Amino acid sequence: MLNIKILGTGCANCKNTQKLVEDVLAAKGLQAQVDKVEDIPSIMQYGIMRTPGVVIDGKVVHSGGIPSRSQVEGWLVG
Template identity: 80%
Template sequence: MTNIKILGTGCANCNATQKLVENVIQAKGIQAQVDKVEDITSIMKYGVMSTPGVVIDGKVVHAGGIPSRAQVEQWFSA
């Protein structure tokens, strides 16, 4: 199962990113666990300085701003 972490303090962009990621994994039928990381110390451990950030299986794939749906789909097309 894929492990996805949405890094962000609960701002509108962070919530929109989480919803977008959840929509894409549902549409693609991907088994994934999506966790929200809101603790700033935990976020900084990933080296992410601007949120929202997205971590898939321990690898930072996005930081800062809402990713496009095409970007998110690309993360899961491997």
């Protein structure tokens, strides 16, 4: 099962990114552990300077702004 972390302090963009990831997972029938990481020291460990960030199985795939739906689909299918 995929492990996905949404990095961000709880701003609207972070919440929208989490919802987008969850919507794509549901649409594709995929299961994943989706965690929200809100504390700054933990976010900094990933080298993220701009949120929201997305980490899949320990690898940073996105930071800064809401990703497009097609980007998210590419991460989850690829």
